[in-house]
Amino acid sequence: MTTNKAMHDLFFEASHEDRYEILMTLQKNAMRITDIAKELDINNPEARRHVSRLRDVGLIHRDIEGLYHLTPYGEACLTLFSEFDFLSTNKEYFGSHSLSRISVQFIKRVGEIRKTKSLVNAIDFFRYTENLFRESKEYVWLLVDQFPMNSLSSIMDSIGRGVKYRIIEPRDRVLIPDIDALSSEESQAISSTRGTPLVEQRMLDEVGICMFISESNCVFAFPTSDGKYDYVGFSGADEQTLNWSKDIYQYYWDEAESRTPQSSRVKIERVPVHTDVLSKSVVVEGKDDPRIDAQAVQNAVDNYDEVILHGVFNLGSSQVSLSKSVIVKGEGRESGIPKTVVYKKGWSFPFREFCSVFMLDADGVDVTVENINFTDFNCAGVCATGTKRANSVKVLNNRITLLSGFGRGITYGAFGDFVHGILIEGVGQGGVQVEGNFIDLAFGGMYMRGSVPRGGLEEDPEYRPDLFNHEYYVGFGIAVNGCSGKVEIRNNIVRNANGRGIAVSGHSESTEVILRDNIIESEVYGSYPFSSLESGAGILASIGLGEKHLPGFYVCIEKNTFNLEKLNYSGILVLGPVTEGSSKFQGGTIRDNSIHLNRGYEGIHLRKAEAFNITGNKITGKAYYGIHLSGRRKTGKLDMRAVNNLVESNDMEDLTIMGPDDYSDNHADGRRFAGSPVGSATAHVWLDKFSDNNVIKIKRNENVVDEGKENKISYV
Numbered sequence: 001m002t003t004n005k006a007m008h009d010l011f012f013e014a015s016h017e018d019r020y021e022i023l024m025t026l027q028k029n030a031m032r033i034t035d036i037a038k039e040l041d042i043n044n045p046e047a048r049r050h051v052s053r054l055r056d057v058g059l060i061h062r063d064i065e066g067l068y069h070l071t072p073y074g075e076a077c078l079t080l081f082s083e084f085d086f087l088s089t090n091k092e093y094f095g096s097h098s099l100s101r102i103s104v105q106f107i108k109r110v111g112e113i114r115k116t117k118s119l120v121n122a123i124d125f126f127r128y129t130e131n132l133f134r135e136s137k138e139y140v141w142l143l144v145d146q147f148p149m150n151s152l153s154s155i156m157d158s159i160g161r162g163v164k165y166r167i168i169e170p171r172d173r174v175l176i177p178d179i180d181a182l183s184s185e186e187s188q189a190i191s192s193t194r195g196t197p198l199v200e201q202r203m204l205d206e207v208g209i210c211m212f213i214s215e216s217n218c219v220f221a222f223p224t225s226d227g228k229y230d231y232v233g234f235s236g237a238d239e240q241t242l243n244w245s246k247d248i249y250q251y252y253w254d255e256a257e258s259r260t261p262q263s264s265r266v267k268i269e270r271v272p273v274h275t276d277v278l279s280k281s282v283v284v285e286g287k288d289d290p291r292i293d294a295q296a297v298q299n300a301v302d303n304y305d306e307v308i309l310h311g312v313f314n315l316g317s318s319q320v321s322l323s324k325s326v327i328v329k330g331e332g333r334e335s336g337i338p339k340t341v342v343y344k345k346g347w348s349f350p351f352r353e354f355c356s357v358f359m360l361d362a363d364g365v366d367v368t369v370e371n372i373n374f375t376d377f378n379c380a381g382v383c384a385t386g387t388k389r390a391n392s393v394k395v396l397n398n399r400i401t402l403l404s405g406f407g408r409g410i411t412y413g414a415f416g417d418f419v420h421g422i423l424i425e426g427v428g429q430g431g432v433q434v435e436g437n438f439i440d441l442a443f444g445g446m447y448m449r450g451s452v453p454r455g456g457l458e459e460d461p462e463y464r465p466d467l468f469n470h471e472y473y474v475g476f477g478i479a480v481n482g483c484s485g486k487v488e489i490r491n492n493i494v495r496n497a498n499g500r501g502i503a504v505s506g507h508s509e510s511t512e513v514i515l516r517d518n519i520i521e522s523e524v525y526g527s528y529p530f531s532s533l534e535s536g537a538g539i540l541a542s543i544g545l546g547e548k549h550l551p552g553f554y555v556c557i558e559k560n561t562f563n564l565e566k567l568n569y570s571g572i573l574v575l576g577p578v579t580e581g582s583s584k585f586q587g588g589t590i591r592d593n594s595i596h597l598n599r600g601y602e603g604i605h606l607r608k609a610e611a612f613n614i615t616g617n618k619i620t621g622k623a624y625y626g627i628h629l630s631g632r633r634k635t636g637k638l639d640m641r642a643v644n645n646l647v648e649s650n651d652m653e654d655l656t657i658m659g660p661d662d663y664s665d666n667h668a669d670g671r672r673f674a675g676s677p678v679g680s681a682t683a684h685v686w687l688d689k690f691s692d693n694n695v696i697k698i699k700r701n702e703n704v705v706d707e708g709k710e711n712k713i714s715y716v
Contacts, residue, residue, distance in 0.1 A: 022054065097224055142168065330370070356423070369396070504540070515555070558591045603617070
């Protein structure tokens, strides 16, 4: 057996601690003997002896000025010694963990990962991977022996933020070993990772290293001697470690085979707008085929000013973008229902990426969507939202229905799965008109309302569905937010929107909001994620939530009809600002509405508002309160009290005020229920302690709880 004497001499000389330290020192700066002795804290003769031995084996040389440098040979050897430095530092780990299952080229580069932190147990390993998922912003690459189910929720959250994934798994484990033991939510989430375009997947015969890599961090582990993983390994964020990790991952990515199933999603190609056909109308025939319909509709709205849809359109999992002024309408009606049907398929639950049938995609445009039967969609039927700001939006005479809102909304974690019939945001001076639409988010009624069975708990007003685990949905029939022009919502029928039938919020001070002649009904349980008392509401008008310094806007709510059959609903909520610095509602009107509640909370609630007229309303059924005026304390110039409002000529003859019970007594905090010496107090009219100088005119057989100041109450 031939041996290499030069190699043995090299190892012998470099193995001495002081001589190795001299090499490391000279790698940074050339030095004289005296400088070397001082740096290592040794005497000059000893330093000279070490330097002489290193010169003899060719690792260093001396220049004419007496400075010692590494030779090119010495530089190369020192680079290679870093591999042994890393291995020897972690000799206990590599006594039981093998490098042999990765490509030799990366074994020879392990010195690049010498700055990593050792993760000495599986708990630390998984803690670092969890942090990696949570902190990722651009991408995550996984090379794993099996899908990390313990991090499923973090992975789904990051995908919801738009983080892109690459996943390499062993060929024989592409189906999770304990798939049968998964909950339905877990299996649905796994299906979502398999189908979203944000995730690419490939497979290898064998995984020789377990890796978790993001744009700024990496965590990895080597297998034990028998090829298994105990999830003990290393973490690093320095440039060399990241480069080594990304290089080895890319090597195996290129070697791996694709395992991503073919998606049924039809990619919509945006074709150029042809000016020679603009200002013309086109009729598009539906083929009930996602491979054709989505592209055909997209081409039409891109190239024509008026698009008439005829027949049945299956958009698959695609949405149609409206990027120019256009009128999109169906052709004909039968028995009062639009004959043109548009629906979607191919999406997964839970859904984490906002989607709709029609989505606004341009500033300053005028869009009309009219006379279409929308069904089986997810997130929203008609949507004008996002960063784009249209000039005007009209949604007219459409039918928008789901058998159940359950599973159809975009998930917001603990806030639940939100589904909208119509969602409009950020429209300019041209205004919004929503008129003549029929919306039902639980068309299947009580038998298909889509909730997880709760064994009668839904009859308990204290019960809140577990929205984080998708036990129920949160439905909005019509939501219009953040507009600057006039908003008119008229003559719509909204059914089974268990969050808010109609919601308007965050508009500019100049906006006039008219809500008139709408019918709002529900036979499903309210499910709004905040106070269960107001789980559902027929109409909500609010200054805005979570934003600063929003102005008040004028709102008129009149001649609407409410029939809300389940507990914890309220009829009309007009709620002033949540944050300090925003303005109150002023000078609005709530009149001539008909509100029926069955074990409801309150007919009308006016909060942080001034100079409103609440007149001519009829409230029937059963509720804790008929009309409720509330506010917050006055602090400096900021006056958030309910002041100078007029309540008169309201008919509560057929309203049964539910007496105090355990539920109301347990929440008699002055905010949810009025207090009394022995518990709670309920009434036809409740004026809380931050109400002042309001005029209340009621019938003699109606009672008032007045906790405010200088309110003027008279009986007629």
